[in-house]
Amino acid sequence: MSENDLAPMQRTQRFGLLQRRALWGYVFLIPTVTILLVFRIIPMISAAYLSLTNYDLFTPPKFAGLINYIDLAKDPVFHQAARTSFLYVVGSVIPVWIISLLLAMLILKAIRFGGLFRTLIFIPVVMSAVVVAVLWRFLYFHEGMVNSLLGYFSIQAVPWLTTPRTALISIILIGIWRASPYFMVIFTAGLQAIPEEFYEAGRIDGTNAWSEFWYITLPTLRPIVLLVIVMSVVVALKVFAVPQLMTNGGPAGATEVIPLHIYKTAFEFFKMGRASAMSIFLFLVMMIFSVIQVRIFSEAGK
Amino acid sequence: MSYTHRNKIIRATFQQTYVYILLLLAAACALVPIIWLVLSSFKTMEDMFRVPMHWLPKPFYFQAYPNAWAQRDFARYFLNSAIIAISITVGNIVICSMAGYALAKFRFWARQFFFLAILSTLMLPLEVTMVPLFLIIKVFRWQNTFAGIIIPFIADAFGVFLMRQYILDLPDDLIEAARIDGMPEFSIFFKIIMPLSKPAIIALSIFVFREAWDLYIWPLIIITTESIRPITVGIALFMSNYGTDWNQLLAISTIAMLPMVIIFVILQRYFVQGIVLSGLKG
Numbered sequence: 001m002s003e004n005d006l007a008p009m010q011r012t013q014r015f016g017l018l019q020r021r022a023l024w025g026y027v028f029l030i031p032t033v034t035i036l037l038v039f040r041i042i043p044m045i046s047a048a049y050l051s052l053t054n055y056d057l058f059t060p061p062k063f064a065g066l067i068n069y070i071d072l073a074k075d076p077v078f079h080q081a082a083r084t085s086f087l088y089v090v091g092s093v094i095p096v097w098i099i100s101l102l103l104a105m106l107i108l109k110a111i112r113f114g115g116l117f118r119t120l121i122f123i124p125v126v127m128s129a130v131v132v133a134v135l136w137r138f139l140y141f142h143e144g145m146v147n148s149l150l151g152y153f154s155i156q157a158v159p160w161l162t163t164p165r166t167a168l169i170s171i172i173l174i175g176i177w178r179a180s181p182y183f184m185v186i187f188t189a190g191l192q193a194i195p196e197e198f199y200e201a202g203r204i205d206g207t208n209a210w211s212e213f214w215y216i217t218l219p220t221l222r223p224i225v226l227l228v229i230v231m232s233v234v235v236a237l238k239v240f241a242v243p244q245l246m247t248n249g250g251p252a253g254a255t256e257v258i259p260l261h262i263y264k265t266a267f268e269f270f271k272m273g274r275a276s277a278m279s280i281f282l283f284l285v286m287m288i289f290s291v292i293q294v295r296i297f298s299e300a301g302k
Numbered sequence: 303m304s305y306t307h308r309n310k311i312i313r314a315t316f317q318q319t320y321v322y323i324l325l326l327l328a329a330a331c332a333l334v335p336i337i338w339l340v341l342s343s344f345k346t347m348e349d350m351f352r353v354p355m356h357w358l359p360k361p362f363y364f365q366a367y368p369n370a371w372a373q374r375d376f377a378r379y380f381l382n383s384a385i386i387a388i389s390i391t392v393g394n395i396v397i398c399s400m401a402g403y404a405l406a407k408f409r410f411w412a413r414q415f416f417f418l419a420i421l422s423t424l425m426l427p428l429e430v431t432m433v434p435l436f437l438i439i440k441v442f443r444w445q446n447t448f449a450g451i452i453i454p455f456i457a458d459a460f461g462v463f464l465m466r467q468y469i470l471d472l473p474d475d476l477i478e479a480a481r482i483d484g485m486p487e488f489s490i491f492f493k494i495i496m497p498l499s500k501p502a503i504i505a506l507s508i509f510v511f512r513e514a515w516d517l518y519i520w521p522l523i524i525i526t527t528e529s530i531r532p533i534t535v536g537i538a539l540f541m542s543n544y545g546t547d548w549n550q551l552l553a554i555s556t557i558a559m560l561p562m563v564i565i566f567v568i569l570q571r572y573f574v575q576g577i578v579l580s581g582l583k584g
Contacts, residue, residue: 024487025408029416032401032457039454040423043434050434103328109321119570120329123336126566126573127559128516130534134541134555135339138548141351145338148355181332182577189578238429241518245538259429259519266433267523275433283430290425 044283051277057270068277078278080253081261087168088257089236092175096232097225099180104187105217118188122181129178133245136174137161140246161247164254171243171255179235183228190224191217223296230293237286258282336559343367343552350548363549367557370540370550375528376557379536386451386521386532387514393456394510395503401457402465403495407477417466423459428520436523446527451520461506464576468502469495505576508569515562533558 051068055061072078103121107114124132139145140160147157160170194217202216218225240259243249249256249264256264258278266275338357342350343366345359370376404410405417428435435454444450472495480490496503518534525531531539537558541551566573 022408022410025404025410025413027487028400028404028408028491031397032420032462033416035397035454035457036420036423036459039435039438040426040431043431043438044426046434046437047431050437102324106321106325106328109317110325111318113322113325117325117329118574119567121325121332122570122573123563123566124332126512126562127336128518128534128562130516130518130537131555131559134537134551135335137541138339138342138552139335143351143353145335145355148353151354177331177335185574185577189574234427238427240429241534241538245541262429263432263519263523266436272433272437279430279433283425286427286430287425290422293424 047276047279047283050273051280053273055272055276057272061273064273068274071274072277072281077253078261081256081258082281084168084254084256085237085258088172088175088239089233091169091172092179092236093229093232095176096179096183097228099176100183100228101187101225103180103184104191107184107188108191118185121184124178125182127178129241130245132174132178133242136170136242137246140170162251164252167247167251167254171239171246174242174246175236175239179232183232186224186228186231187221190221194220227293227296230289230296233289234286234293237282237289339552339559340556343549343556345549347547347549366549366553370547370553373550374536374540376533376536376554378529379531379533380558382448382530383515383532383534385448386517387511389448389452390455390514391507391511393452394458394461395507397457398461398506399465399469399496399499399503400491401462402467402469403491405462405466406469407472407474407495420459420462432519432523439524445524446530448530450524451517451530451532454520455514455517458510461510464506464509465499465502468499472498501572501575504569504572508565508573509576511565512562 050061052063052065053061054064054067107118110117127135141147142157142159146160150156150158158166161167198216198220199212202212238259239257240263243255243257244260244263247255249260259282262275262278262282265271265278341357341359344362344364346361346363349359349361349363401420405413405420439445439450439454442450444453476494476498477490480494485493516534517532518538521530521532521535522538525535537551537554540554
């Protein structure tokens with residue numbers, strides 16, 4: 001029976017039914033929309049507003065125009081935080097991409113025990129950041145495990161957390177240790193989704209392992225590579241607990257990444273306006289990457 | 303066996319050997335630090351930093367565990383962490399499934415807008431919103447309350463996305479049949495949609511539970527009283543105050559690590575599925 005065959009009465013009834021059903025759609029959406037509105041979107045809007053004020057938590061905010069942003073542009077401490085975050089992101093994500101893809105390929109290549117290795121290698125991911133910070137502070141001691149292991153190879157003890165350059169490298173190594181197994185799992189699933197025929201076609205053409213990787217694996221994996229790039233950058237931009245607990249940003253600010261700098265500005269110096277301006281900056285940087293992620297997600301959702 | 307065939311087998315074996323050497327190396331990098339942590343928690347302070355390094359505690363010293371446990375109210379911290387993590391997980395299961403169901407199975411005006419708006423909040427992690435979120439919690443007078451830690455996180459875009467993707471594939475006929483039988487909409491959701499979405503719900507639960515158990519920066523900002531402090535902040539404070547009693551610190555860390563490792567080992571299939579769904583499921 002088509003739409004036109006319905007009597008007018010029935011048609012209005014049907015229309016009412018559809019409307020009522022649509023109403024239920026909204027009902028089911030209300031809790032999520034409320035939470036996200038109150039605790040994500042309104043905070044973001046108020047951050048934008050506060051960044052234009054001199055709010056200090058104790059006296060009412062006064063409008064200050066772009067002063068906070070101009071100060072940030074001139075502030076060497078903020079520049080250092082931005083540079084530190086940049087170095088952290090670049091220094092951690094590139095090794096993470098390579099290691100996680102390599103691990104995924106190794107796990108699929110192994111004829112037996114691939115699943116067991118995946119489980120074992122994944123365990124650092126389930127540890128909480130605070131425990132990771134305790135653990136690595138312990139390992140990085142002068143007489144700690146890392147230096148002792150280096151000693152086996154007659155490598156001199158490294159002052160891991162106590163000089164500016166080595167401290168940042170130490171934090172980056174932890175980031176790689178925590179993130180690689182996570183993306184390994186995503187890559188494993190991506191690699192498994194590549195149809196075997198792709199490789200068979202390649203074999204007929206007589207490809208070797210390297211060109212197989214370069215001309216078949218990587219191009220087919222492109223959306224997943226893109227996703228891993230975006231997610232790993234966002235994860236790296238958010239790092240907070242590990243630098244806070246291991247060095248509290250030191251020595252000499254060498255590990256004070258942007259989230260940690262925001263935290264200190266807001267909750268140790270109570271410069272809420274200024275901290276909000278930094279939050280907006282961090283937001284804009286993340287947005288560039290997240291827009292790509294949302295696009296991937298919503299394309300997947302079609 | 304022909305010569306070339308044997309060659310092939312030898313080459314494959316060699317390849318497999320390299321694969322396993324590299325995998326063993328990776329597993330060692332992942333696990334040796336953790337094993338070292340657990341072993342060291344059974345060492346005495348003198349034994350711990352003795353040079354040259356040695357693996358097994360000599361003698362096995364169990365006292366660090368009760369000593370550490372007595373230093374602070376760690377039982378309370380664990381209980382708090384459990385309350386926080388379980389509430390956030392349950393909240394996400396119900397609320398995100400509802401939204402996922404709405405976006406997957408209902409047609410209404412501006413549905414695509416809501417979907418994109420929800421997804422776009424992925425761009426607003428706590429690290430970005432902590433200052434204004436703190437101010438909002440202050441307005442609600444939710445500092446030092448469970449509500450303050452829990453409620454901002456009982457719904458999240460990731461969960462909505464995951465549930466929507468899963469519910470999208472559920473058959474419409476079931477829902478229609480239930481409606482024709484006169485089943486109320488809420489019953490359809492709780493009695494049909496939720497049970498059918500079990501795999502996605504388990505994956506989501508593990509994901510959310512891990513993140514909630516891990517919450518650190520947020521309670522650090524809004525909690526100052528002992529009685530609501532979660533274990534993450536408890537350990538952090540313990541580290542800064544008792545920074546020298548390393549075997550106690552390691553003992554507490556070992557205990558704190560256990561729940562997640564156990565959950566992971568038991569439910570790892572779903573864990574992996576959750577990660578894959580978060581990244582791939584299209």
